[in-house]
Amino acid sequence: MKVLLSWLREFAPIEGDPYELADHMSDLGMAVEETRILNPLEGVVVARVADLRPHPKADRIQLVDVEIENGDPMQVCCGAFNMSVGDLIPFATIGTVMPDGMEISQREMRGEMSNGMCCSAAELGLGSDHDGIMILPEHLETGAPLMQELGLVGDILWDLEINPNRPDAMSVAGVARDLAARLDVPFEIPEWTVPSSGAAEDLASIQIDDGVLCPRFTGRVLRGVTVGKSPLWMQMRLTLLGMRPINSVVDVSNYVMLELGTPNHTYDLSLLPNGHIGVRRASDGESITTLDDQERMLQPNDGLIVNEADEPIGIAGVMGGASTEISDTTDSVLVELACWEPRSIARTSQRLGLRSEASARFERGTDWQINVTAVQRFCHLLNEVTPGGIEIVGEVLDVAGTTPDSISVPVRTSRISMLLGRDFSSEEIRNLLTPIGFDVENTDSQDVQLVTIPSFRPDTETETDIAEEVARHYGYGKLGATVPRSPDAGHLSPQQKLRRVIRQVMTGAGLIEAMPNPFLAPDDITKAALIVEEPVRLLNPLAVEESVLRPSLLPGLLTAVAYNYSHRNMGAKLFETGPVFEASEDSSGLPLETEHLAALISNADAFAATSLLKDLASTLKLEFQLTNVDGLAGLHPTRGAKINIGDTEVGSLGEVDPAVLRSYEIEDRCAWLNLRLDLVIEAAISVEGVSYQPVSTFPSSDVDLAFAVGEQVQASEIEMTLRKAAGEELQSLHLFDVFRSGQLDEGVRSLAFSMRLQAKDKTLTDEEVGVVRQRCIEAVESAHPASLRA
Amino acid sequence: MSVYDQIAEAKAASVGEIEKTGDLESLKAIEPMLFGKKSTLGGLKRLMGEVDAQERADVGQALNEAQLFVREAHEAAKKKFELSDRRAQLETERLDLTESLHVANRGHLHLVTQTMERLEDVFVGMGFTVSEGPQAETDWYNFEALNLPAAHPARSMFDTLYLDLGDRTEIGDGEGGEATNILLRTHTSPVQVRVMESTAPPIYTVCPGRVFRRDTADASHMPVFHKIEGLVVDRGISLADLAGTLNEFTAAYFGGAISSRLRPSYFPFTEPSAEFDITCVICEGDGCQTCQRTGWIELGGCGMVHPNVLANCGVDSEEWTGFAFGFGIDRLALMRYGIKDLRDMYTNDVRFLEQF
Numbered sequence A: 001m002k003v004l005l006s007w008l009r010e011f012a013p014i015e016g017d018p019y020e021l022a023d024h025m026s027d028l029g030m031a032v033e034e035t036r037i038l039n040p041l042e043g044v045v046v047a048r049v050a051d052l053r054p055h056p057k058a059d060r061i062q063l064v065d066v067e068i069e070n071g072d073p074m075q076v077c078c079g080a081f082n083m084s085v086g087d088l089i090p091f092a093t094i095g096t097v098m099p100d101g102m103e104i105s106q107r108e109m110r111g112e113m114s115n116g117m118c119c120s121a122a123e124l125g126l127g128s129d130h131d132g133i134m135i136l137p138e139h140l141e142t143g144a145p146l147m148q149e150l151g152l153v154g155d156i157l158w159d160l161e162i163n164p165n166r167p168d169a170m171s172v173a174g175v176a177r178d179l180a181a182r183l184d185v186p187f188e189i190p191e192w193t194v195p196s197s198g199a200a201e202d203l204a205s206i207q208i209d210d211g212v213l214c215p216r217f218t219g220r221v222l223r224g225v226t227v228g229k230s231p232l233w234m235q236m237r238l239t240l241l242g243m244r245p246i247n248s249v250v251d252v253s254n255y256v257m258l259e260l261g262t263p264n265h266t267y268d269l270s271l272l273p274n275g276h277i278g279v280r281r282a283s284d285g286e287s288i289t290t291l292d293d294q295e296r297m298l299q300p301n302d303g304l305i306v307n308e309a310d311e312p313i314g315i316a317g318v319m320g321g322a323s324t325e326i327s328d329t330t331d332s333v334l335v336e337l338a339c340w341e342p343r344s345i346a347r348t349s350q351r352l353g354l355r356s357e358a359s360a361r362f363e364r365g366t367d368w369q370i371n372v373t374a375v376q377r378f379c380h381l382l383n384e385v386t387p388g389g390i391e392i393v394g395e396v397l398d399v400a401g402t403t404p405d406s407i408s409v410p411v412r413t414s415r416i417s418m419l420l421g422r423d424f425s426s427e428e429i430r431n432l433l434t435p436i437g438f439d440v441e442n443t444d445s446q447d448v449q450l451v452t453i454p455s456f457r458p459d460t461e462t463e464t465d466i467a468e469e470v471a472r473h474y475g476y477g478k479l480g481a482t483v484p485r486s487p488d489a490g491h492l493s494p495q496q497k498l499r500r501v502i503r504q505v506m507t508g509a510g511l512i513e514a515m516p517n518p519f520l521a522p523d524d525i526t527k528a529a530l531i532v533e534e535p536v537r538l539l540n541p542l543a544v545e546e547s548v549l550r551p552s553l554l555p556g557l558l559t560a561v562a563y564n565y566s567h568r569n570m571g572a573k574l575f576e577t578g579p580v581f582e583a584s585e586d587s588s589g590l591p592l593e594t595e596h597l598a599a600l601i602s603n604a605d606a607f608a609a610t611s612l613l614k615d616l617a618s619t620l621k622l623e624f625q626l627t628n629v630d631g632l633a634g635l636h637p638t639r640g641a642k643i644n645i646g647d648t649e650v651g652s653l654g655e656v657d658p659a660v661l662r663s664y665e666i667e668d669r670c671a672w673l674n675l676r677l678d679l680v681i682e683a684a685i686s687v688e689g690v691s692y693q694p695v696s697t698f699p700s701s702d703v704d705l706a707f708a709v710g711e712q713v714q715a716s717e718i719e720m721t722l723r724k725a726a727g728e729e730l731q732s733l734h735l736f737d738v739f740r741s742g743q744l745d746e747g748v749r750s751l752a753f754s755m756r757l758q759a760k761d762k763t764l765t766d767e768e769v770g771v772v773r774q775r776c777i778e779a780v781e782s783a784h785p786a787s788l789r790a
Numbered sequence B: 001m002s003v004y005d006q007i008a009e010a011k012a013a014s015v016g017e018i019e020k021t022g023d024l025e026s027l028k029a030i031e032p033m034l035f036g037k038k039s040t041l042g043g044l045k046r047l048m049g050e051v052d053a054q055e056r057a058d059v060g061q062a063l064n065e066a067q068l069f070v071r072e073a074h075e076a077a078k079k080k081f082e083l084s085d086r087r088a089q090l091e092t093e094r095l096d097l098t099e100s101l102h103v104a105n106r107g108h109l110h111l112v113t114q115t116m117e118r119l120e121d122v123f124v125g126m127g128f129t130v131s132e133g134p135q136a137e138t139d140w141y142n143f144e145a146l147n148l149p150a151a152h153p154a155r156s157m158f159d160t161l162y163l164d165l166g167d168r169t170e171i172g173d174g175e176g177g178e179a180t181n182i183l184l185r186t187h188t189s190p191v192q193v194r195v196m197e198s199t200a201p202p203i204y205t206v207c208p209g210r211v212f213r214r215d216t217a218d219a220s221h222m223p224v225f226h227k228i229e230g231l232v233v234d235r236g237i238s239l240a241d242l243a244g245t246l247n248e249f250t251a252a253y254f255g256g257a258i259s260s261r262l263r264p265s266y267f268p269f270t271e272p273s274a275e276f277d278i279t280c281v282i283c284e285g286d287g288c289q290t291c292q293r294t295g296w297i298e299l300g301g302c303g304m305v306h307p308n309v310l311a312n313c314g315v316d317s318e319e320w321t322g323f324a325f326g327f328g329i330d331r332l333a334l335m336r337y338g339i340k341d342l343r344d345m346y347t348n349d350v351r352f353l354e355q356f
């Protein structure tokens, strides 16, 4: 919403520094996005178009001769084609500095001289219209400085951002009311009186069939209406507030809407049989041709205006119909000033794609009590701008639907003070609320006042809403600033702490955290060789490429690594933590969402993943068991294993399937680790705080054992057997050498383990060590196809 | 030749042998000649028996002095050889320490994660816990419980992505009917609702996390981004408490030169509602292009938790009041490093990620 100081001042004697006034408006919740002091725009003058002709070498520009005063016409090149010979236009002479800082100079455009610039309203900062050159009213003086001639110099234009709960501030008068209260100056909406004659009842009648749809419909009959140009001052105000002047009737209509926040509509009375207008909801299958000559299909909840024959002649609050449109031959007019149910207007305008200044106001709720004043204002203005005036017939026609009840709320001074954190007195509250239209009465209780909410604040209903009004007008910034303290110490949960630890293990191992798009294309799942029966899909994706919620972190990380490969960042090592989604039959309808940790290490074999898992195991004090499994989804068919903690499967690791890598154009092996982060964290929490083993003070003994083991046996199985057989003297055990060679039997490899034995309470004798060694050898040889290598 | 001359000759011979050696090895080789019974001086012990008893002591002393002299000469030679050996050894071990072949191999957390953790740490320091919840949510948690029933016009403030539940999909008809829609949360407020439902006040918590909007990606918008929201519910919580808490956060996160202010605004879930601005971090309030010469930049929204929201979560709004606030994490990350385009954070280009 834009407002102009001179217009605000028609309602309240507002004065002050433009920027201070802007600060006040922002502080009242009407955020000022721009403050503009209309300066004289030196060098821009009124010019007459003397001739128009094509540019000999360019289609998109034409040559214009403009006349300033009585001198010779000057040639300019111009990219707009909307003016005619004889029109008055704003013309920026050479040397003019435009509002955007550009300086106009003489220049040559494809062989033709251009001696200035014809200006659009937007180029002059006078509106948002940059579709063509601004055509000025005919009575202006050629050669005169434009801004002086328009009477705008020194006026101030503010662009305000109005919140949806402030329908009152969608009008010049509403902004003036708020600002006047802050500045402590009087505010008043004048009662515009217009003389009338005759009786309107014979000429027009209004019937509301749905009072919820239309709480109030006010109309008036006018005669002698001629459609002409509105006066310059009105055109300029409309332009500055962002509307394009059309003709006197439309301009008056828009002017009243901007001024009082009341959209309105006019009907050619002669096209309304018996002057009858009805209001009802549409029924299925109805349609109407709107003012823009489009046929619009209607739905049962749309609000309709109908004629005597019950035929639609307008979509309530959204757009009028073509059949009753005002034209050059119009003489009698019915003005409509109605209130509409906000939800209905919102739904209809949204569905039909007909959002307008009018629908924006109806959606928020217009003031049903200002109807008569607004009709009077319309008549008053149209009478003023029509040469010879108009005839206003009879009384105001005013029909009520279901008008909202006036709401009175008991407001506790103590509650307001508590909510705002400052002690207000009842009197202070009264003094803050009264100037903005709230009526405040005493009650039997010292603490309670009865506050009646004005009709232009439909959003305000409760004591808490009133607290906001008190705070707004007192000033948010003037309330105190206190810091409440939690009775408990702040902390991260054990899960959150461990998630951070796990991320640190990843970065410590040289991995970079990526954040791939969680939305996938449907074929990303098969591209990554995943098997997902029913992925979770979006109902309204932006694009089909982003229509599936990831069932795995693999496709996203593959895309990220592929991106890096295509940018010569070979060997990228990426990880991610985050939820993956799975369809579920849960009664809430929510998909199953589990947090995963995944790492994709390019240019590395599967052991890069097992190393990472060992780092995690060591940090989290967890034991992961690996089981080699062929053909895990997405993984290299013979280089994959599932990961268990005890009986619980918590993930998988290995290498990505070479075929998958090929489809992502990644030319290196990639190691892959995927863990159910939630399960791993829970397991880590369960072993946290387990008591430590005191370090033995007795010497330890080392035993190395190498076995020839059949390929069908996992190294981890031998390790497990050794661990069991060695008993409690085993202090550490690890695989230190693996080799395959022709010297070994077919299908057999050598696995060498190093064991350190140590007792808590004595030095182990050679004999005792020998016993453990023998026990280990026998255990392995009897449990597995394995034999000790000499 | 006198006894003493014999001793002097043997001493000179021994020292002469030492001087002839060139390294530790040759010195070691002559040691039998220098020390012990079979050494040159050792052989003269026999002279003790050949002199008078009263002279024996003098001869013994002369022998000892000579032996001591030889031992010192040997020791000096040994030290000299050791020192030159060490010098030679060290010279062969000389390194150019700039010849390191190691390439740094530490990973990096994503800028968003780093920013999120910094924020969490500040709030933990202020006595808050950190709460989390699902990213796919029901219509109730994302909208209805937050005073945004199906037909509420303010729902248009959120471009929402819905899940396709097949037969179970039931898009709200806009008439306030039963809506069992599942959507991707548009803010982390559903976590606030879940916390209020499951925890009795007092509540001091922040809800960081990923949120979704049906927005086309551009320099300042992503369909997937991150927010942090805060919630306090306690006895006697006021708008002044909100202002104070945001001031404290602002100073702790941005530094003492940056302060915050509240401006009236509108959100369906808070009343009174406010925008909160912070001092422009570029110009520190003097006014610049970034802040459009106002000295302030808008950070987020906040307000007193709407009584309807408290009621929806089973909290008695007469006994308890609360405030909530929220702002974008991605934008803070951009601001801190002067990143121009939000999309750069999500290409996953390691050349970008490695810089943080």
Ligand SMILES: [Zn+2]
Binding pocket: B280, B281, B282, B283, B284, B285, B286, B287, B288, B289, B290, B291, B292, B293, B295, B296
């Ligand atoms: Zn600035």
